Amino acid sequence: MNFQAGQLTLVCGFCVLLVGVGNLWLCMPEGSSQCSMPVFSWNNVRKLLPSNKFPGSIEQQTNRVPKEKRGTYPQHVLDALTWDEILLARSVLLNASLLVEGRPTVHSISLDTPEKEEVLKWKPGQPVQPRRAYAETVLFGETHKIVVDLVTGTLVSDEIHHGPGYPSLSLDDISLVETLPYNYPPFLQSLRDRGLPMSDIICLPISPGWFGIPDEEGKRLLKSLCYSRNGTVNIFMRPVEGIVMLIDLDTKQILEYIDEKKVRIPKAEGTDYRLLAQKPPLLKSLNPISLEQPLGPSFKVDGNLVRWANWEFHVRPDPRAGVIVSQAVFHDPETGHGRSVLYQGFASELFVPYMDPAEGWYFKTYMDAGEYGLGVLAMSLEPLNDCPRNAHYFDAVFAGADGNPYMTPRILCVFESYASDIAWRHSESLVQDSAIREVRPKVTLVVRIVGSVGNYDYILDWEFQTDGVLRVKVGMSGLLMVEATSVDSIEKNKVGDLHGTLVAENTIGVFHDHFINFHLDLDVDGLANTFIKKVLKRRNVANNESPRKSYWTTENQVAETENDAKIRLKSFEPSEFHIVNSEKRTRLGNPVGYRLIPGFTADSLLSSDDPPQQRAAFIDNQIWVTPYNRSELWAGGQFVYQSHDNDNLAVWSNRNRPIEGTDIVLWHTMGFHHVPCQEDFPIMPTLTGSFQLKPTNFFERNPILKTQPNYPSELPKCSIDLVDS
Amino acid sequence: MNFQAGQLTLVCGFCVLLVGVGNLWLCMPEGSSQCSMPVFSWNNVRKLLPSNKFPGSIEQQTNRVPKEKRGTYPQHVLDALTWDEILLARSVLLNASLLVEGRPTVHSISLDTPEKEEVLKWKPGQPVQPRRAYAETVLFGETHKIVVDLVTGTLVSDEIHHGPGYPSLSLDDISLVETLPYNYPPFLQSLRDRGLPMSDIICLPISPGWFGIPDEEGKRLLKSLCYSRNGTVNIFMRPVEGIVMLIDLDTKQILEYIDEKKVRIPKAEGTDYRLLAQKPPLLKSLNPISLEQPLGPSFKVDGNLVRWANWEFHVRPDPRAGVIVSQAVFHDPETGHGRSVLYQGFASELFVPYMDPAEGWYFKTYMDAGEYGLGVLAMSLEPLNDCPRNAHYFDAVFAGADGNPYMTPRILCVFESYASDIAWRHSESLVQDSAIREVRPKVTLVVRIVGSVGNYDYILDWEFQTDGVLRVKVGMSGLLMVEATSVDSIEKNKVGDLHGTLVAENTIGVFHDHFINFHLDLDVDGLANTFIKKVLKRRNVANNESPRKSYWTTENQVAETENDAKIRLKSFEPSEFHIVNSEKRTRLGNPVGYRLIPGFTADSLLSSDDPPQQRAAFIDNQIWVTPYNRSELWAGGQFVYQSHDNDNLAVWSNRNRPIEGTDIVLWHTMGFHHVPCQEDFPIMPTLTGSFQLKPTNFFERNPILKTQPNYPSELPKCSIDLVDS
Incomplete structure (x- = not known):
């Protein structure tokens, strides 16, 4: 049995044992000797060997995935799809001829979140129903939105998406950049012209954005830019500047090829960030x-439920x-009663526009969540360094392009x-x-995931405080796009x-922004909520x-409709932004909020x-409030890839629906302008921002x-034995 | 020998031994059996017994102060005055008839900071010179600014301050509220009218601000408001609303007495925040x-020098x-060379205006640093709770109103x-x-002090990062002014x-702001510095x-003069704020900054x-830059108490001096609007903000x-034995 993620057969002979935490992490189902590793999806087979180079924290062991690790049985209606559920969904797709063996056309299979009503009704111990899978596939140029009932094993619906926008890249789409360029004579000629051996070159899959260019309309496209890995693992510092390929993802052809300029590739020296590549002396370590x-x-x-201090919540990759x-x-x-705060919260889009209008740069306007997938691109966390000693780790099971499940161990920690x-x-x-x-x-509880979106590493923390504060922290590290x-x-x-900014010789750290929108479906002590802008106003004193x-x-200022809740923050009009329960007050009469x-x-x-x-009009305001609507999950729209301006938070909100005293969703966008500096080279010290509820x-x-x-x-009482164990 | 802080003889028979940290903290000089405790300056004798109620962290032991603890010999030109230096300064004042035994007129004696040139010239190992004390006294209604040479033991200068403003309250001034009201018949009548026993009532010394009221001009004044301590230690929740006394600090008389209204004192129930006062069940503790x-x-x-990772700095209370x-x-x-970053940084003023124009409230516009003193009001830190296990603590030696030194042990931790x-x-x-x-x-080094400014606790952290970032964090906790x-x-x-906001029955948490200004004398890689506003600007692309x-x-935008560097932050005009060395560039040509x-x-x-x-015009802008001037230390002015508008950062900066390519000082004001909520009662969960260099x-x-x-x-390898030791 092969486990395929698109054409990328995930083959390895090892599994992973975490030392120090004491959990056995195993990655394959019984009957298999293969093991899917924590993969960055742009990878290919030969790169999928497990790491054994990290200092003592990971060991390998051949073994198989026991059933409980595969999460065969969901325990909660909000649990992510299990391995077997993905397999079941896949078989339903095959039976319905919505998937063909050997043709990797699946872009995603994930939990079809039940209606909120169904979730609120459900109690632990009851049969875990409903269980539905939601799949996106692209068949013969058409995008299918498919719902599968996992209880009955039947197809519920298959709807074709009309209008602009496509699903996120499939692992099969991504793999095209590993083959197409190398069979494309003009590219090979360019490399020869520059004296670059093909084996040194890695081409990356870049989402093309959307710019209304007539030739590009109606086609599902990918751009590719290439980098040299000669002399460094930090390919992002070695762009082959000026070569841009435009790929048709459905015909699998290179439509357009540009070799604009022959700027020299910046030097490899000083770009490697790995410990083993550093010349002594290293910096003196601090005491442990x-x-x-x-x-x-x-x-x-307990499964995906976490209980800590007075908090209880469900978490899933x-x-x-x-x-x-x-x-x-x-x-x-005071009462011991559980009071709801947040029904559902997540990063709904991450928009990263670069600020160079040139041919090879203008299109770099990434929408990372919807174009690639923050979870798909998250790799396994590194114990003791990504998360401290007593962290608990969760694995993820996602679907590859052929519909088969694969696992990313340790994708989350708590x-x-x-x-x-x-x-x-x-x-x-x-x-x-x-x-x-x-x-x-002050002791807090943190849920952490790190999305390695190509060059960037986004450290997303959900931090729970004992005093009821919920703090969302975004740390940015990784490598510049130069x-x-x-x-x-x-x-x-x-x-x-x-x-x-010139961050190294012949290397420009290009200006860019990071905008990250959070979908915050607050249910403050119940469903009937109202958004209030509490404006601080000067009063002049009469003589x-x-x-x-x-x-x-x-x-x-009570927000009656959506327009009242579109907030563009102003320094000189200080306000507070409250979500209050419209039916509950404290004993003193203050609205509960x-x-x-x-x-x-x-x-x-x-x-x-x-x-x-x-396209990213959700950044027009820093705050929006919409009425709860199960279909409005992603601030950039459901189909963000090459999306236009017709389906996103701004469009939904322009309907100006009533939002007072009802079930509402708060959307908040954090923003960072990034003017790079030399300290960001060759790898960036983490820059962190946060907001609080x-x-x-x-x-x-x-x-x-x-x-x-x-x-x-x-x-x-602690002791340490520094002799390596 | 008595150690007096004003009329408050600090007498106790104990000294303090810190268990767990292993340091012996002793408070008195040899030959004395007395011990000055960490005192909040509004205290009086009977309240100065040492604490023995904290859970296991502190024990008492009778002992004496060894010389080294008194810091007899300064080791660095920037070290705070030692015990003996204060005694020497006092004797010079006595000899010069600028102080009379038995007449407590000293408002401060502290280090007269040498000129920067002298400090930069001085190297460890050289004689610690210059050493001068700067004293402020009020004699016969005149404010004296006195400099004493501690090397020669001579008076250097005695200058009388003309114009508005007085020194911070002396401990003697503060003690007036403990006697005057209780001998003032109208006040006693008010208490009788309300049925309040005198022994329940505590009156506080409140700075009166300045409002141009003719009757108040030319007088050094104090207001006093009173609170009931019946049934609670949280007096701030039990105001005797409506009684306001106006006191002349020099004639020691009550000038004006108001009993405006007879609102009931809010109930004591539920206000006590101490562990021992909580009714079970307590919240279940988290595991250690x-x-x-x-x-x-x-x-x-090493003395007051701290070395950690690549940082080295001097710290003093x-x-x-x-x-x-x-x-x-x-x-x-890269080079091993020490490169200067910050010559001197500190909180220069803390302005807290309340938002009620009523008779008993309008004047509450505190300037805590200049009116009271953040160090004077800082109490000893609580090991294991204020600072973690391996903290190092510094003591402070300050001068009382009679010029004698007293000690606040553990005022700082690192x-x-x-x-x-x-x-x-x-x-x-x-x-x-x-x-x-x-x-x-990421591991950081923190320097922490907590100023307990009456009701509020300001947690000030200077956090050093290994990557060169210096983060200043202000946490606010404590009790509301209600x-x-x-x-x-x-x-x-x-x-x-x-x-x-109504935060409890009959209890309003009054709206207010906190503005805290930091004096940041950056010397970025040397003295020749320039302030640059790097403005992010949209460029439209031609067709x-x-x-x-x-x-x-x-x-x-290079700031040539002070007016160019007055920055009122705007959300829609994003900018970065750089201090660069005008003479140094990186190898790539970027200005070092x-x-x-x-x-x-x-x-x-x-x-x-x-x-x-x-008066607090330093809050007109969030950022200012001035040329270095040793006399411009405090954003609210040198003499903030009852100050007008003629001496503060805004006035100095209006001279619009050149600031390009020279030794400059950055001033930054953090601001918080505080709309209280019920969670702030009876004690506030910490609200934190920070800025970074x-x-x-x-x-x-x-x-x-x-x-x-x-x-x-x-x-x-750690173990724990939870049997109480």
């Missing part, structure tokens, strides 16, 4: 520092969003963190014989023409009423008639008043 | 989690700023933190047989009139030049003609490329 929990972590994992957090409930310390921060404190010496110092340290240039020093050139001339107060505290919120500088801005009159009082401090008696 | 460093921390402390970080130098991993964050990473599977996962965990009201439910009342219609590029990445930056809503706004083309490449990952062999 470790988060230790001698009694173990305080969270419990998702090929498109990376991770989806569902049904986050806070158990009120861990407790103590950053030496303080949850609350007060020192007081006014009131009694001895000074008061009451201090409570442009080769003949310029080796900016004193010799006009900087303004570079469209970026002699007070020695003061001014103060501020707040004005609640949560509020969004934005963090990094760069505004787009693209013109409103620029196609990338129109903070309980605001959700509780009657501080919900962590009754927590306890740290005690010296709880300090572990 | 501890930052463990079995080989010890990686930083070295300061009565006004809390903590001053000086001469932060980064040793470039520790390494590992928050499970990632310094840099990349996953890659494109280029070789096995997947690459290179991940470096107003008593007859309202017990907002449904019965118009909310808009409350000037705040058909590209399928794109727009992109952005950057434009450097650091940049400010602002975080919380609320803009003031007060009108420009409102006296509080004019980030190397930007300061290094030739990523300075932490050559760091190593965590290895499993470095994990400690």
